[in-house]
Amino acid sequence: MLSALSKRGADKKARQVAESEQIEAAVARLERDTFREASEVTPETLGNGELWWHNHYQWLKDHGYLLRPRYTPDWVPSWKTNKKSWHTCEDGEVAWRDHILDATRVADGAFVTLKIVKTSIHPHEIDVGQYFSSEPLASNPANHCVPVYEVLRPPDDDDRVLLVMPLLILYSSPRFDTIGEVMECLRQLFEGLQFMHLHHVAHRDCMKLNFMMDPTSLYIDPFHPCQPSLKRDYNGSPRHYTRTQRPPKYLLIDFGISRRYDPSDTNPLEDPIWGGDKTVPEFQKSNEPRNPFPTDVYYLGNLIRGDFLRTKAGFEFMEPLVADMVQDDPNKRPTMDEVVSRFDDIRKGLSSWKLRSRVVDKEEGAVSGLFRGAGHWARRVKFIVGGVPAVPAR
Structure with a gap:
């Protein structure tokens, strides 16, 4: 036997x-x-x-x-x-x-x-x-x-x-205006991967290029698929709303190396397959089969670390959660259920003032910062007076 x-x-x-x-x-x-x-x-x-x-x-x-x-x-x-x-x-x-x-x-x-x-x-x-x-x-x-x-x-x-x-269009285009917009984006990202995991599917390549946005609610003019900064007919730049005005839906794509497992298989093991993110700690020194679900958690944590914590100001409140998501030992990473729960607590702890704050590039120049800041404050006052929520909700 x-x-x-x-x-x-x-x-x-x-x-x-x-x-x-x-x-x-x-x-x-x-x-x-x-x-x-x-x-x-x-x-x-x-x-x-x-x-x-x-x-x-x-x-x-x-x-x-x-x-x-x-x-x-x-x-x-x-x-x-x-x-x-x-x-x-x-x-x-x-x-x-x-x-x-x-x-x-x-x-x-x-x-x-x-x-x-x-x-x-x-x-x-x-x-x-x-x-x-x-x-x-x-x-x-x-x-x-x-x-x-x-x-x-x-x-x-x-x-x-x-x-x-x-x-679809890349999730970060056009640029985020407020921290509240980013929080709604991350909420949907976490919710989406949690949904996959709840249905016993590991994405296995959920890096930044595989997280996109449905542009239909945001864009007034159709953009060119190869050059989104231009209209589809190349006649100028496409007009669009902010994400606060027209909250978009974010989507996970590319299931080429995704796997669906039997619900009874609580610890599926797969040989490493390299996705777009080449930094996965458990793949660096070993070809030992691994559970792909904690690797998915790493991918999302590393996405946030690269696209927000290292490049944008004002997201320090996400550092403890992200640090746990990207731990070298996959067994120490939180599950997506735990990630969603902790993120919800983080979101509830942020003030409306913080959520309405502008997303600022750490290397933003003074002139561009002044220009963007003026437009942001004009929108901010308008949204507050109009009762528009600090966190856009679909």
Whole structure:
């Protein structure tokens, strides 16, 4: 009996090692090929990755999604005829990543994101995405996983699947105005990862680039997906509200190395797979299988440490919690339930004055500080008089 259990354990370990090595090798090849292709792309020519979208333009249109003019079958660079410089033309913008592109949904004009997933590399991404996009989880307000609207399967490639999702923007763009806005952002971040953990899913790569924001409530003008500081048509900067005026929803994305576990497995062990954050203490000197849930806690703590504690003034009140979240020993880190509880206590202890305070860069110049401060105080007085809460709530 013990021999059989031992053999099953060894087989499971072997499968985990093989899967980890396969994923890491595939990702390395993908990064290498993407770098090579990006170096060959010019504004007037489509790279190998862009050509895939170009070649599938009609297929996507038939399924109700329109790509930007650059990817149309008969595309001619607009600067060839309008006598402008290519860098001032929207269709001169090269896609940042070959496997992700924006599109317009024909049915309602909504902007969406199309993501190519290679199932041989990331076999769990579709399952995790659809799990959180299905009822009753989809309508739960604590769910901050990016919704998957549709799954498309190209007819000419059995390994590629396209996920259709909303068009999002980095969580920190535009800049935060008040500490209260940051607190609501962090509340949603903590709540979102707690929700995943409560449903026995570890994200395993919840670093800053995988935490984004739904821009629909915030932006007056559509922004360009590759250059959010410009309007979609490149004609000036997009207008937007502050987060206090129009509280946005924040979302966790990219479930490529996420894992969903059986509820009975209270201590799942996984071989280390490096995500975007390369500083995870338990991965530095050992390849020993680890429970991925405490690693998720580290990722969030390190995100806050890097994006707020080290770069912004006035967030000292978060230091004790963050210090516990980033401890070297994963067994000493709080669970997400504990993080949410402690964060709630921290939030309740902050005064309205503190919450309405401006978010200040530690290296902010005097002139820019004076300019931003004047605008902030004008908004602050207006919000106080109008009874707008110090912490924006959806």
